[in-house]
Amino acid sequence: MKFYDRKKELKLLQDINEQSRNSACFTVMVGRRRIGKTALLLESVRGEKFLYLFVSRKSEVLLCEQFQQDIKESLELDIFGRVDNFRTLFEQLMIYATKTHFTLIIDEFQEFDNINSSIFSDIQNIWDRYKEEAKVNFIACGSIYSMMKKIFENNKEPLFGRLTSKIILKPFNVSTIKEILKDYNPGYTPEDLLAFYLITGGVAKYVALLMEAGATTFNKMIHYTVRPDSPFLSEGRDLLISEFGREYATYFSILQLIASGKTAQNEVDSIIGKNTGAYLANLEKEYSLINRNKPMFSKPESRNSRWCLNDNYLMFWFRFIFPNLSMIELGKNDMLEKFILKNYEQYSGYILERYFRDRIAESEDITDIGNYWDNKGENEIDLIALNRFEGKALIAEVKRNPNKINIARLYEKVASIKKQLSHYTLEIKGLSMQDM
Numbered sequence: 001m002k003f004y005d006r007k008k009e010l011k012l013l014q015d016i017n018e019q020s021r022n023s024a025c026f027t028v029m030v031g032r033r034r035i036g037k038t039a040l041l042l043e044s045v046r047g048e049k050f051l052y053l054f055v056s057r058k059s060e061v062l063l064c065e066q067f068q069q070d071i072k073e074s075l076e077l078d079i080f081g082r083v084d085n086f087r088t089l090f091e092q093l094m095i096y097a098t099k100t101h102f103t104l105i106i107d108e109f110q111e112f113d114n115i116n117s118s119i120f121s122d123i124q125n126i127w128d129r130y131k132e133e134a135k136v137n138f139i140a141c142g143s144i145y146s147m148m149k150k151i152f153e154n155n156k157e158p159l160f161g162r163l164t165s166k167i168i169l170k171p172f173n174v175s176t177i178k179e180i181l182k183d184y185n186p187g188y189t190p191e192d193l194l195a196f197y198l199i200t201g202g203v204a205k206y207v208a209l210l211m212e213a214g215a216t217t218f219n220k221m222i223h224y225t226v227r228p229d230s231p232f233l234s235e236g237r238d239l240l241i242s243e244f245g246r247e248y249a250t251y252f253s254i255l256q257l258i259a260s261g262k263t264a265q266n267e268v269d270s271i272i273g274k275n276t277g278a279y280l281a282n283l284e285k286e287y288s289l290i291n292r293n294k295p296m297f298s299k300p301e302s303r304n305s306r307w308c309l310n311d312n313y314l315m316f317w318f319r320f321i322f323p324n325l326s327m328i329e330l331g332k333n334d335m336l337e338k339f340i341l342k343n344y345e346q347y348s349g350y351i352l353e354r355y356f357r358d359r360i361a362e363s364e365d366i367t368d369i370g371n372y373w374d375n376k377g378e379n380e381i382d383l384i385a386l387n388r389f390e391g392k393a394l395i396a397e398v399k400r401n402p403n404k405i406n407i408a409r410l411y412e413k414v415a416s417i418k419k420q421l422s423h424y425t426l427e428i429k430g431l432s433m434q435d436m
């Protein structure tokens with residue numbers, strides 16, 4: 001697959017690279033696994049002098065042996081003798097940077113913690129010593145959110161406060177998802193687009209997997225996803241198991257419940273059989289996997305909230321794959337496919353709301369976006385987008401089928417919050433798959 005989008009990020013990385021010719025820069029790039037961090041960083045240094053080091057889980061001695069070879073190949077820098085510790089290599093690289101500008105990318109940076117956690121304080125010491133003279137564009141890249149946060153944001157950790165930039169890489173946005181699907185299937189239908197968004201959530205690796213396998217229509221995408229050799233089947237577990245450690249069973253159960261629509265803490269608590277407040281807080285703050293969604297216009301202290309999984313692929317995995325792992329074990333992948341197709345209409349209707357929220361947030365001038373529901377569950381509005389500066393509000397009901405949109409009822413719901421909307425000029429409409 002050719003390289004898509006990332007224009008803003010490339011511009012930012014190029015600006016940082018320019019800046020680093022005068023004074024050393026230390027950037028961290030974090031993002032979910034498979035999002036495209038490595039591809040972006042390598043694209044940003046094309047034609048430039050750079051060194052790419054990948055921290056794999058092995059002993060420091062073996063890692064340094066590999067790094068020494070990488071340094072020789074990329075920088076033509078021959079470090080004399082056999083070096084068995086990263087501190088020495090890093091110092092040599094900083095000395096080199098006092099003479100020659102280059103970009104140093106260290107991928108899976110958080111893995112150093114498993115190899116020798118004193119490497120972080122070694123880097124800090126050496127960085128502080130050389131940063132005035134070194135012309136280096138140092139980029140640490142990592143995927144495990146909580147770990148990267150701990151390394152750079154916890155003031156007890158040595159690298160706290162050393163960063164000059166921080167980049168959080170997000171999935172491809174809706175317009176890029178459309179552009180990619182159009183390249184591979186010029187006559188795509190709204191159903192194809194919705195399935196593409198619903199399964200991949202714009203994560204580069206999943207996008208590439210489907211397109212390169214020729215899975216460019218709704219049916220082919222679902223079929224490819226559940227095929228016995230499909231990487232999508234084990235991906236959810238592979239991604240998360242290393243995050244949660246020994247408590248993974250509880251975390252997985254909570255995520256499964258949220259994906260199946262149990263979005264209030266009391267519902268989750270009663271099924272799990274204990275207070276899950278601390279787990280939910282971790283899933284939100286440490287792992288950035290769930291969000292606490294509140295109705296638009298609610299007061300900050302309001303307890304009326306719903307949890308939601310913010311990653312489309314993980315939501316799909318916890319909704320359809322994880323509860324049915326036994327079917328896969330038994331080789332009943334065709335049954336799993338039928339199960340997904342049977343529940344697809346309802347599930348995709350919910351994801352369609354998310355699609356429009358994303359699309360409107362990126363394409364229109366808005367300051368706030370969300371949905372609304374009241375305490376009694378009588379009035380629910382799928383989408384409210386505000387432009388507070390211009391006093392405009394777009395209010396929509398979202399349905400797969402345009403014939404199922406009840407505009408008269410939507411007007412009644414809007415009337416129930418007329419006080420909150422009194423400063424806005426309203427646009428009230430239905431959005432369906434035809435509008436994607």
Ligand SMILES: Nc1ncnc2c1ncn2[C@@H]1O[C@H](COP(=O)(O)OP(=O)(O)OP(=O)(O)O)[C@@H](O)[C@H]1O
Nearest residue numbers: 002003004033034035036037038039143204205208
């Ligand atoms: N902008 C892009 N355009 C097209 N394909 C991309 C883009 N970014 C990434 N990809 C593809 O997506 C896949 C995953 O990308 P990459 O390995 O860079 O992700 P990562 O965030 O570094 O993942 P991990 O943390 O799992 O190592 C690769 O196959 C890559 O070719």
